[in-house]
Amino acid sequence: MGCLAVDKRLADFEDICREKGLKITHQRLEIYRELLSATDHPSVEAVFQRVRQRIPTISIDTVYRTLAMLEQSGMIHRIQTMEGLARYESECGLHHHLICNKCHEVVDFTWELFDSLEPPPAVKSWGVSQGKNIVITGVCQQCLEREQK
Ligand SMILES: [Zn+2]
Ligand SMILES: [Zn+2]
Structure with a gap:
């Protein structure tokens, strides 16, 4: 990246x-x-x-x-x-994170559509944004499979 x-x-x-x-x-x-x-x-x-x-x-x-x-x-x-x-x-280009609530693994993903979105007016009236990052939390595939066993 x-x-x-x-x-x-x-x-x-x-x-x-x-x-x-x-x-x-x-x-x-x-x-x-x-x-x-x-x-x-x-x-x-x-x-x-x-x-x-x-x-x-x-x-x-x-x-x-x-x-x-x-x-x-x-x-x-x-x-x-x-x-x-x-x-x-290490700082490595724009990307977002997926975090598993069970094993706490952190995985990168990119979301070009989100990156290109203009922030809503509330952000502009608040000040100057210097970055926007998304963190999605949930349960990863490996943990889901472990649970099914
Ligand atoms: Zn997991
Ligand atoms: Zn990352």
Whole structure:
């Protein structure tokens, strides 16, 4: 979905760290790299578990702070789920999310018709919209099949 190459994104990340006066550490780079390759919208905990395989000394606090910094810089995107548990993905083009209420899997989908719709007047009188994302919750096919057994 219009994703930039990983190398290019890692170079952008280094630029942003420099701008913000943050040290470019191996840990920060590995956290971002993990998110760039993830397709399952991992939670902080999940990112931590994965990066820890390669960097056993990493702390969950570092993962929290790095993800928060990346989100503020607009390099990653946070998806608010029903359980209030934040899930993250690298910013990768306009898309929406399907969230299963049973297994909590987050899946991407695109909806061009929705993207092209003008927001209703209430939105214009409210202010300036900077993004519109749809989250559809329900029960995924796998969970439905599991229930039938
Ligand atoms: Zn499910
Ligand atoms: Zn997504």
